Amino acid sequence: MGSSFSLRPFFLSLSFIVLFTNLELSSMVESGSDITTLVYKGCAKQAFTDPGGVYSQALSALFQTLLSQSMKVKFYKTTTGTAQTTINGLFQCRGDLSNSDCYNCVSKLPTLSDKLCGSNTIASRIQLVGCYMLYEVSGFPQISGMEMLYKTCGGGNGGGGVGFEEKRDTAFSVLENGVVNNHGFFTTNYQSVYVSGQCEGDIGDSDCGECIKNAVQKAQVECGDSNSGQIYLHKCFISYNYYIHGVPKRSSSSSSHPLAAASTETGQDTGKTVAIILGGAAGIGFIVILMMFARNSMKKHEDS
Structure with missing residues (x-):
């Protein structure tokens, strides 16, 4: 009777770990891997x-x-x-x-x-x-094209490592010129920093360049040393991600966006962590079962 009570809390907690990590892993993989997210x-x-x-x-x-x-x-x-x-x-x-x-x-x-x-x-x-x-x-109040509608920043506290901000700012500079020269949309990477930007289709190159420049400034201030970020203004957006091991290659448009890239890389790392947690938990569970089995065997031997 005593052994059954001692084992139940462990298996309940193990089930919770499996459920929780599966949900977390699923949501992280799905968060940016689809263009319709x-x-x-x-x-x-x-x-x-x-x-x-x-x-x-x-x-x-x-x-x-x-x-x-x-x-x-x-x-x-x-x-x-x-x-x-x-x-x-x-x-x-x-x-x-x-x-x-x-x-x-x-x-x-x-x-x-x-x-x-x-x-x-x-x-x-x-x-x-x-x-x-x-x-x-018609008649709905208009807002400035530079109005920030949404932002997200990830991996702060120097997440990009030494020299990250210089690399990011250089990539931003390339992005500002690239969006204008390519008439509204541009992506590139510079020393493991992937950047992307786009302007609304009905604004001219000059206004587009001004909007992207404004978004870059907001990213530098709002996201600081975060190793990833997305800034959405009313008339344009920018996004950046820093990859320590280099920008991963992508084979399809549905996974080529920096939002997708960030979630995919994070999801892979999380998967490894989950495997370690579950593997460790399973190992501990096996040891506990062996100990309980040994203790019951000794009791039976002593009673006989």
């Missing part, structure tokens, strides 16, 4: 009153137009509705996606907008790893 959402607090369904019809028509165009182009901006029910909208895909990947990404956006923001919000912006969509009812 959600990065952030922006939803207006106001909703439109639509007793006749005119706004809903205009919004549905907008979604259909954006989706059909995503099979042909990576950026499209349009307006639907009448003078009283005008809705402006656009989508943009990452510059390195194929037409089919762009379409697959954009096809998720209408449903996500409805799910995350509601079907009658007057403005919505949904950003996925590979694309984003924005719509707003």
Whole structure:
């Protein structure tokens, strides 16, 4: 009886370790490995009153137009509705996606907008790893193109090692020129720092360069010595990752983005850690079982 009670807490805790690490590993692998992974959402607090369904019809028509165009182009901006029910909208895909990947990404956006923001919000912006969509009812207050909408920074406290900030800043400098020279989208790596940047498709090279420069400055201030970061402004975004062992090669567009790269590398490292934890736990469990077996055998020998 005593041995069964002593073993139960161990196996309960081992089951918890397995469950917890599997969930953690799954979420880390999935967090950026797919172009349709959600990065952030922006939803207006106001909703439109639509007793006749005119706004809903205009919004549905907008979604259909954006989706059909995503099979042909990576950026499209349009307006639907009448003078009283005008809705402006656009989508943009990452510059390195194929037409089919762009379409697959954009096809998720209408449903996500409805799910995350509601079907009658007057403005919505949904950003996925590979694309984003924005719509707003005419008259919705405009914001500056330099307005920061979202940021994320990882691995601080000197995570990049000695000389990291110099490497990152040089990569940023290359990025600033590259985005302008390539008219809105550019990726490159410099000494194990992978950088990526993109501007909204309807702004000129000069404004694009200014936006990217602003995003770089925000990354330097907001993320400090973090070895990875993403900064999303209203009209552009930048992303960077530092890889100690060099930037890994990628074979498909769905895993070529720095968000995907970071999660993949982290996921691999976490997998090793999980294996060590589970292996160690299993070893301890085996030892405990042997000890309990030996103790019971000795008891039986003494009783006889």
